[in-house]
Amino acid sequence: MTFEEILETEKKQYPEDKRPVVGWLCSYTPEEIIEAAGFRPYRILPRSNLSPSIDSYITGNLCSRVKNCLGYALSGRYDFMRGIVTTFSCNALTHMYNIWKEYIGDIFVYNIEIPAHRDKEACAYLQNELAKMFAALADRAGVRPDYRALYDAVLARLETMQLLNRMQALRIRDNPPLTGLEAIKITEMASTVPRSIFNTALRRYLATMEQKTEPDRSNTRPRILITGGFIPRFLVAMVEEYGGLVVAEDGCNGYRHFAGIPQEEAGGSEDAENCTAEKQLLQLLANRHLKRPPCARMHGATVQRSQEISRLAGQYKAAGIIHYSLKFCDCNIYEFPVLKDKAAELGVPFLHLEGEEHNTGTGQLETRLQAFLEIVSNFP
Amino acid sequence: MGLNSALKAKFGKKLSRGVLHSPLTYKVVSTLLKQQAGNFSKTALYQTAQFAVKQTSAIYTGKKPAVWNTAFFPNELLYGLGLTPFSPEVASAMAAALDQAGPMIDRSEVYWTTRDTCSFHRCAMGLALEGMLPAPVAVVASSQPCDGAPKLMEHVARLYKCPMFLLDVPRSPTPEAEEYVAKQLEHMAYRLAAEIGTKPDKDKLAEALENANRTRRYWLKVNELRRSIPPCIKSEEALGSLVYLTFTAQGSSEMAEIYRLLYEELAARAEREAGKIRREQRYTRLLWLHLKPYFKNQLFANLESDLNATVVFEEMSHVYWEPLDPADPYRSLARKVLSYFGYGSIERRVDTIIHLAHRYKADAVVHFSHWGCRQSSGALIPLRDRLRKAGLPLLILDGDCVDNHQLGEGQLKTRLQAFVEMVRNKE
Numbered sequence: 053m054t055f056e057e058i059l060e061t062e063k064k065q066y067p068e069d070k071r072p073v074v075g076w077l078c079s080y081t082p083e084e085i086i087e088a089a090g091f092r093p094y095r096i097l098p099r100s101n102l103s104p105s106i107d108s109y110i111t112g113n114l115c116s117r118v119k120n121c122l123g124y125a126l127s128g129r130y131d132f133m134r135g136i137v138t139t140f141s142c143n144a145l146t147h148m149y150n151i152w153k154e155y156i157g158d159i160f161v162y163n164i165e166i167p168a169h170r171d172k173e174a175c176a177y178l179q180n181e182l183a184k185m186f187a188a189l190a191d192r193a194g195v196r197p198d199y200r201a202l203y204d205a206v207l208a209r210l211e212t213m214q215l216l217n218r219m220q221a222l223r224i225r226d227n228p229p230l231t232g233l234e235a236i237k238i239t240e241m242a243s244t245v246p247r248s249i250f251n252t253a254l255r256r257y258l259a260t261m262e263q264k265t266e267p268d269r270s271n272t273r274p275r276i277l278i279t280g281g282f283i284p285r286f287l288v289a290m291v292e293e294y295g296g297l298v299v300a301e302d303g304c305n306g307y308r309h310f311a312g313i314p315q316e317e318a319g320g321s322e323d324a325e326n327c328t329a330e331k332q333l334l335q336l337l338a339n340r341h342l343k344r345p346p347c348a349r350m351h352g353a354t355v356q357r358s359q360e361i362s363r364l365a366g367q368y369k370a371a372g373i374i375h376y377s378l379k380f381c382d383c384n385i386y387e388f389p390v391l392k393d394k395a396a397e398l399g400v401p402f403l404h405l406e407g408e409e410h411n412t413g414t415g416q417l418e419t420r421l422q423a424f425l426e427i428v429s430n431f432p
Numbered sequence: 433m434g435l436n437s438a439l440k441a442k443f444g445k446k447l448s449r450g451v452l453h454s455p456l457t458y459k460v461v462s463t464l465l466k467q468q469a470g471n472f473s474k475t476a477l478y479q480t481a482q483f484a485v486k487q488t489s490a491i492y493t494g495k496k497p498a499v500w501n502t503a504f505f506p507n508e509l510l511y512g513l514g515l516t517p518f519s520p521e522v523a524s525a526m527a528a529a530l531d532q533a534g535p536m537i538d539r540s541e542v543y544w545t546t547r548d549t550c551s552f553h554r555c556a557m558g559l560a561l562e563g564m565l566p567a568p569v570a571v572v573a574s575s576q577p578c579d580g581a582p583k584l585m586e587h588v589a590r591l592y593k594c595p596m597f598l599l600d601v602p603r604s605p606t607p608e609a610e611e612y613v614a615k616q617l618e619h620m621a622y623r624l625a626a627e628i629g630t631k632p633d634k635d636k637l638a639e640a641l642e643n644a645n646r647t648r649r650y651w652l653k654v655n656e657l658r659r660s661i662p663p664c665i666k667s668e669e670a671l672g673s674l675v676y677l678t679f680t681a682q683g684s685s686e687m688a689e690i691y692r693l694l695y696e697e698l699a700a701r702a703e704r705e706a707g708k709i710r711r712e713q714r715y716t717r718l719l720w721l722h723l724k725p726y727f728k729n730q731l732f733a734n735l736e737s738d739l740n741a742t743v744v745f746e747e748m749s750h751v752y753w754e755p756l757d758p759a760d761p762y763r764s765l766a767r768k769v770l771s772y773f774g775y776g777s778i779e780r781r782v783d784t785i786i787h788l789a790h791r792y793k794a795d796a797v798v799h800f801s802h803w804g805c806r807q808s809s810g811a812l813i814p815l816r817d818r819l820r821k822a823g824l825p826l827l828i829l830d831g832d833c834v835d836n837h838q839l840g841e842g843q844l845k846t847r848l849q850a851f852v853e854m855v856r857n858k859e
Contacts (some may be wrong), residue, residue, distance in 0.1 A: 111801070111809045111828075113548065140603040140776060143579050147810030150778040154814040167612070168575050168582075168600040175600075177612040349579060351598040354586045382806065385546055386553075386583030390590065406546060 053260070055238050059245065059253040069246045072134035074189070077121060077148070078141050079304035079347065080166045082182055082337050084209050086137060087247065088202035089189035094133070095243035097305070099126045101410045110151055116408040117282050117377040118144045125156045135160040135192060137185070142349050142383055162188055168351045170342040178338040181332075186334075199330045206333060208247045215254045216242060216310040223299045224368055229264045232276075232288045232298025240285075240305055273297040275429040277370035279305075279361050279391065280377050281348060281384040284410040287376055290418065295424050299368040302361060303376075308345050348383035357387060358394035359402055365400055372401045372428035374421075379406050401428050447532055449563045458489030473669065476694035480673040483686045491518050497628055500571040500588060501680070502581035504772060505599060506765040508644045508683030508756070509617060510572070512627050512637030512858045517680045520556035520588070521581070523565060525726035527555055533727065536562065537835055550804035551834035553584040559590055570594050570627050572620070573786055576601040577775045578807045595627060601769050603776025614767035621762070638758035640683035641765075645755050647682060650691035652751050657698045658744070662715065664698050667743035668732045671724045675748055703734045716741040716852050719785065719794035722801070722808045723748065727836040741852045745792040747774070747785065778811040782818045788831055789824050796825045796855040798848070802833045825858070827851040 076083065076090040086093040098120035106123040122131055140163060153161050164181045166172035174332040190197040216239060222229055230238075238257075242250055276296045278287065283303030291298050300307055344414035346353040347361050365373060373395050377384035388404050403424040407417055451457050464483050465478070490496040493732055496516040500509060507517045527533045536558030543561060544554065559565050571589050573582040575598060582598055589596035597620045602609040619631040665674075675850060681687035715736070720743045725731060735741045753768040759844040773780040788798060797819055801809045809828075817825040829847060832838035 109813050111812050113803065114806055114810055143806035143810055146603060146776060147778075147806070150811040150814055154778075154817070163604075163605055165602040165609070167602070168598060169616070173612060173615050174600070177608055182607045348583075351582070351600065352586075354583070354590075380548055380806065382549055382578070382580040382583060385544070385549055386580060388545075388588070389543055389587070404545065406548075 053257075055234065055241075055253065055257045058256050059241070059249070062249050062253040062256070062324070065252075066246070066249050069249075072193075073132055075130060075133045075136040076138075077117075077136075077269070078139040078145055078166070080139055080165060080311045080341050081137050081164070082143055082185070083243070084202060084205035084337060085182060085186045085189060087205040087208075088198060089186060090193040090201075091134065091189065092246060093243070094304075096121050096124070096130070097240055097244065098135075098409070101408060101412065103379055109155055110147070113242065113380050114144045114147060115380045116410070117378055118148045120409050121150060122151055122156075125152065130159075132155075133159055135162065135189075137189075138163045138190070139166050139202050140164070141166040141347070142381075161355055162192075167342070168349065169350075170346070170350065175335070175338045175342055178342060179334045182334045182337055183330075199333060202333055205247075206249065207336065211251050212242050212247065213310045215251060215258060216307075218258050218262070219254070220300070220307055222258075226369075228297070228299060229261045231292055232278075232301065233285065233292055235298075236283065236285055236288050236301050236306060239307070239310070242310065242407055243305075273367075274371040274425060275299045275369055276372050276374060276425075276428070277302065277361065277365055277368055278374045278376060279303070279357070279364075280375055281381050282378055282409060283376060284407070284409055284411070287374070287405075287407075290411070290421055291374070291425070294418075294425050295429070296372070299370060300364050302345070302357075302364055304347055308347075313346050348381075348387050353383075354387040354390045358390050361391060362394055362398055364396075371431065372403070372424065374424070375402065375404045377404070377406050379408060401431055440556040447530065447564075449785060452564055453492050453566075455489065455493050458485055458493070462489075463483050473666070474694060474697050476690050476697055477669060477673050479690050479693060480677060483690065484673075484676055484680070486518060486681070491516055494566075497569045498566050499624065500568040500585065502573045502585060503679050504576050504769065505572050505574040506617070506682070506769055507680065508640045508761075508765060509621060509637070510624075511643070511683035512640035512761065513621060513628075514630070514634060514636065515569070515624065515628070518566060518568065519679050520560065520565060520584070520848075521552040521622060522676055522679055523554035523559055524552045524834050527559060528726040528836070529728070531727065533834050534836070536564070548804060550578070550580050550802070551832055551838070552802075553580050553804075555834050557584060557587060560588055567592050568594055570624055571596045571622070572599065573597070574599045574601055574769065576772060578768060578805065580804075599624065599769070601772075601775070602765070605767075605770035609770055610763060610766045613769060617762040617765055630704040639763045641758040641761055643685050643688045644683045645758075647691050648753075648755060649749055650688070650695045653695045654698060655745075655749065655751060657695070657702055658701060658749075661793075663744050664701065665741055666732070667720055667746055668724070670746050670749050671720070672726075675723070678748065708811065714740070716725035716855050717744045717793055717795045718742065719744065719789050719792060719797045720746040721785065721799040722805070723833050724800055725831060725833055725836070725839055727834070727839075729836075729841055731841065731844060731848075735848065735852075738845075739849055739852045741848070743798075744794055745788055747788065750784065750788060752784065773778075774808065778814055778818075781811075782815060785815070785819065786822050786824065789819075789822075794824070795859065796827065796851070798827045798829055798851070800833075801828055801830045803830065803835070803838050804832070825851070825855055 054323050066274045071092040073094045074086045075094050077096050083093040095214050140146050149163050164185050167177050186197045211328050274296050276298050277300050279302040283301040288298045375388055375391050392402050465481050469478050491498040498518040499510050499515045501517045510517045533555045536555045539558035539561055540554040571585045573585040585596050586854050677687045752773050753771045757764040773784040812828050819826045
């Protein structure tokens, strides 16, 4: 059974989720707080590029991810949401907040600051931001912040992280039992499907997949690591269509969103279980966000990200690395020469691509990708 | 012959690492400046140019330790530590003025490949890669206002193998944000001082803040005089020499002195003009947002000569912060950076622009949209709609401050002309 089929059967077992939906975008958004305040967190992931009409609301030189999100919202496709949580994590998201507040009425918009540092002071600052967010969202829901509910949400998401890490472990195998496209779909669903249904479905799926023995003939497709900010599904599909196998997506909608479970939480989750005190819970959340593999917008991320791709390329036995940056995403575009140097140091072919959140079908990207996969296939 | 033309004639295509690092260059430039002194519309602007030459000379010839900064970093901290700020973004503007930006941008595109990022940064990276800039002892960057500048500095630090310090400025000015920024500034002061083998000196830091306060007092007086009709400072001057001071000299005694001189010159001129009955030509009064093109162009000149319009004030010239407290430097500087209105929620920028438009009796507003600048341009549509409600038309003028290939001057002129006519017909 595919994951989607398992998910469909699981959905039937659960009563309809009637909690009001709160959308979110940035990977640094603490979903647990949205959940604990009584809302259903839902990551905004538009499925297509939008018509140029969005340009009458936003200037041309911002990334397509932000434009598509706004376009979907303006076209009424997010009318089912009660609110949205945005982050001031980059210029594009800051302006998305400004435009959303201005033109998309009837839903509340809450914004949190995400520090760029990751030290003790930054953690304390973020902790305070999280406390304010919890109070504001609970107020919206007409309840008092319930830290027991937050504790449950933290544990439930921790389970999601652990399950997705188990799924990632399957991809390290010489013959991964799932494709990159399947993996990124599952990872994205972890942010849109209600948590309990998702966790149950993934548990069932992994129980089957982990039992799968490797086929006799080993995989001959070149193993590709994709790194960047937001990794588009179409890119993963295209790499695999042209003969590659995507083994890891180091992006904010890929492995990175669920990576970096602090050492003390991995394994037994004792730390989370001990964290019932309000302050400790928020500290744990702040730490979890700041200590995980960083987005390119974090201070010192370029160096750390180059070390991370080195680790991932080794762990996943990547034969090629693709760096994908959304057009106009300065944070990702600026870091590319450093990552390229790291790939050269590792002796792994590297391709930098710039594009949109969804395929624009220009053909140039396909040609470059095909040429790259040929190089990787013939690389000694 | 203007100063830029004289510099181009003297150095032109010969601008090289050797020329830039030679003490002789600055003697020649200083002499050229003296010869051109009479061409400056104000003595304060001449003094600004001499200060820039002195400062640049000291950095290039290694007499003063340079710390590269980004726009909106509180330079008072650097002056308080005896360090000299060097702005690679200003260097890009200078390269554009001397018609040297093109090859540098091309050089950086070999490194970065994309033309969609800020040309201030691309040009600066090209200059750095070509060894045209002075080696820094450290680089400092502010996360305010854009994502690109700190990322540029990561590359600079890597290139020069020097430490980089980031001032992470939240977009909401809360007490917690103030605490967070103040602590960063204090840590940074100790770490920067350690780079040059010293410790932060409380008195020196206080002196830098006092200099900044003195500057602020005269700057406010200058801004008060700029309400006069016709304007007493040309926008090209405000966005040229004076913006150099804004981004490199706050906290220096020289900037305070230059602003004192500027105020006194303008005040004396205002006194001379007082009581004179002048037949005023009616100009359309514009408030200018963001920066301007720094390469040779006729944009502002055309405004006055052909379009009967004039820029009466710029958002870059607005003094938005409260006086600093020399006894509490870090917290005080934190408050200053957090009070910047052009960062975060658009409401603060809208309110400021409406306030400035009323204060300087602007008929309309022009935003020069520098290609590659996400922070200033990102929320222009809500800005335009809010200003429209306040009765202020906004023109979004797409162009580039450094890369002259991105500026179709004729097209810009046509758009400005149509806009000014529209504003005039509305009156």
